[in-house]
Amino acid sequence: MPNVVTANRLLDGIVVYLAADGSWTEDIGCARLAETEEETKALEAEAARAVAERLVVAVYPMAVALHDGAVDPLSVRERIRAAHRTTLTKDWYDVPL
Amino acid sequence: MYRYDEFDHAFVHERVAQFREQVERRLLGKLTEDEFRPLRLRNGLYLQLHAYMLRIAIPYGVLSPRQLRQLAMIGRRWDRGYGHFTTRQNLQFNWVKLVDVPDILSALAEVEMHCIQTSGNCVRNVTADPFAGAANDEIEDPRPWCEILRQWSTLHPEFSWLPRKFKIAISGAVEDRAAIAFHDIGLKIVRGPDGKNGFRVFVGGGMGRTPYVGQEIRPFLAKEHLLSYIESILRVYNLHGRRDNLNKARIKILVNQLGIDKFREDVEADWEQTRKDAIDLPEDERRRIMSYFAPPDLPPRPIRDEGLDQRRITDPVFANWLKHNVRPHQVPGYVSVVISLKEPGRTPGDASSDQMDFAADLAERYSRNEARVNYTQNLILPHVARSDLVSVYEELKAEGLATGNYDLLGDMICCPGLDYCNLANARSIPIAKEIAKRFEDPARQELIGPLRLNMSGCINACGHHHSGNIGILGVDKKGTELYQISLGGSPKDDAAVGTIIGPGFRAEAVPQAIDTIISTYLANRNDGEDFLATWRRVGAAPFKEALYGAA
Incomplete structure (x- = not known):
């Protein structure tokens, strides 16, 4: 199963993923996939540099599945993080993101 | 209510300035996250699932209109227009930005509020009966004592790095509405043998992984000795509480490991030695604080309208x-x-x-x-x-705020759960909403009678599931949310920890399971019984059978 690296942005805490171009994206669909252990290690090393540069905190790699090319974060927790919202739809404070 | 004096104002503003500088240093790279984390936590700032969360202390649950309006302003300006009132009488904002927090703390300081003691291994915000100074069954207003404890414990040098967090609650009424039995120290104001009021002191209660009902350490403590006695409890805990295992670090573990008698002996021995020191509050200072809580001028009015x-x-x-x-x-x-x-x-x-x-x-x-x-x-x-x-x-x-369900089934306690919280294993809010929908009919809630339904999204039990007459605990079972149901807990004077009734339920099955439990209670209850009374009389068997079939 491929891995992506996720974190929270230092300035506002928003969930982000390390993207193919080396930037940090809020869209898990744009996250860079690491197919092997070595690729995952390389992603982690890049993320560690971003921590040192104070872009992100709380970095960790996580396994994902691919369904028709779409990234599935597997766990409820990671689905909620990737959605950037609570699961409480149709509510009075359901603020568009 | 209490008003800050010059010292309080200076102190809180100084803290804001300190934190502003700490955030700057973090952003400039002069502090690493490991160095910064304990500093932000000491100011109530957590990093949660989606964003930073700021927990604001509402001392013993008392708010002025000015403070409420400032909280509303903060929600609008720096968050998403809403906040969450917690089970410790605090308020949490879920979506704040790190860079905005110093300004938010300044805005709080303007209205005599802060986020100190809402995190960390210190004495946390002291909670109290929310009807303090108003309830007709009150023996004495607990708020001055909460304020005294707040001032005494704020940045207390000896107790700022306890083995674990420390929660104190005070009730001054006949009925316990502050769940004092589930606190590290629970204080109940009682009338003493000489007609003077004092404290009945409980210790070692708590929820979390290992729930305990607090045990009585002293049937009566003269009020003037409150600080020195609490200090002795904290000192014994600070010395002997475990620091090697986070899950065994709360005072409840120490009290239950030593046994209440040995723990009491240690506390009393310390107290005998230290109470001579000038720890207890001078009488004029006590009077000064009391004066802030003078009852409002309420001329008696007709009872009938x-x-x-x-x-x-x-x-x-x-x-x-x-x-x-x-x-x-x-x-x-x-x-x-x-x-x-x-x-x-x-x-x-x-x-x-x-x-x-x-x-x-x-x-x-x-x-x-x-x-x-x-x-x-x-x-x-x-x-x-x-x-x-x-x-x-x-x-x-x-405004949609007149739902008549206080202390009924619909008045559920619910933690933020996996929709917000980094510690959660399962969602709690959507489950609460589904249950609320199923029991929406006020006539049915009326028929069911008083019922405390509490729900937590993880074992840390912020949603007080252990003390719910019906408790729901969300767990993660191999990536699926599963909900364990316990019955028979109580947060009141007859405090009890609920009993897990059997295997857990998947999210979609929880409302039906609650329905089955309620139907079983209604079928078994005698006249005048509430849920807890029926549970205590008939025990687990009929509920188990209804939920899981005959054994």
Whole structure:
């Protein structure tokens, strides 16, 4: 199963993923996939540099599945993080993101 | 209510300035995250699932209209227009940015608020009966004692790095509405043998992974010795509490490991040695603090109100609200009103900025400039004239805040769960909403009677599931959310930890399981029994059979 690296942005805490171009994206669909252990290690090393540069905190790699090319974060927790919202739809404070 | 003096103002503003500088240093790279984390936590700033969360202390649940309006402003300006009232009478904002937090803390300081002692292994915000100074069964107002403890514990050099966090709750009334038995120290004001009031002291209660009901360490403590005695309890804990295992570091583990008798012996021995020191509060300082809590000037008014009596007869929904959300007051002609934050379909404990402003207006116009928060996540107007009740109700109703379900099934405690919280294993809010929907009919809730349903999204038990008559605990089982149900807990004077009734349920099966439990209770209850009484009489067997079939 491929891995992506996720974190929270230092300035506002928003969930982000390390993207193919080396930037940090809020869209898990744009996250860079690491197919092997070595690729995952390389992603982690890049993320560690971003921590040192104070872009992100709380970095960790996580396994994902691919369904028709779409990234599935597997766990409820990671689905909620990737959605950037609570699961409480149709509510009075359901603020568009 | 208490007002900051020059020292308090200077102290809080200094803390804000310190944190502003700490955030700057973090952003400039002069502090690493490991260095910064304990500093932000000491100021109530957590990193949660989606964003930073700021936990604001509401000392013993007391709020002025000015403070409520400032919270509303903060929600609008720096968050998403709403906040969440917690089970420790605090308020959490879920979506703040790190860079904004120093400004938010400044805005809080302007209205004599802060986030100190809402995190870390220190004495946390002291909680109390939300009807303090108003309830008709009150022996003595606990708020001055909460304030004394707050001032004493703030940045206490000896107790800022305890083995684990430390929670104190005080009740000054006959009925315990502060869940004191589930606190590290629970204090109950009681009448002593000489007619003077003092404290009955409980220690070692708590929820979490290892729930315990607090045990009595002292049947009566003269009030003037409160600080020195609590200091001795904390000292024994600080010395002997475990620091090698986070899960065994709370005082409840120490008390239960030593046994209450040995723990008491150690505390009393320390107290005998140290109480000679000038720890206890000087009498004039006690009087100074007491003076802030003088009861408001409430001229007695007629107990009967014709308009109200009329409305009660013609409007059953109003009558229901009156029965459950209006509580007796110590001054004739007055009542306390519970503003339910539990309308079906809404997140328990959440309030929008508009609702905070609205509650502030009501507090100003109808409740002598006071509002309260209770640990079951509602707002309270403590001092309302009976003759204003119809008007208050009409205004609440227009805002969707007049659900008459206080202390009924719909008045669920619910933690933020996996929708927000980094520690959670399962969602709790959507489950609460589904249950609320199923039991929406007020007539059914009325039939069921008093019932405390508490739900947590993880073992840390912020949602007090252990003390729920019905408790729901969300766990993660191989990537699936699973919900364990326990029965028979109680947060009151007959405090008890609930018993897990059997294997857990998947999310979609939980409302039906609760329904089955309720039906079993209704089928088994005798006249006059509430859920807890039936449970205690019939035991687990009928519930198990109804849920899981015959053994």
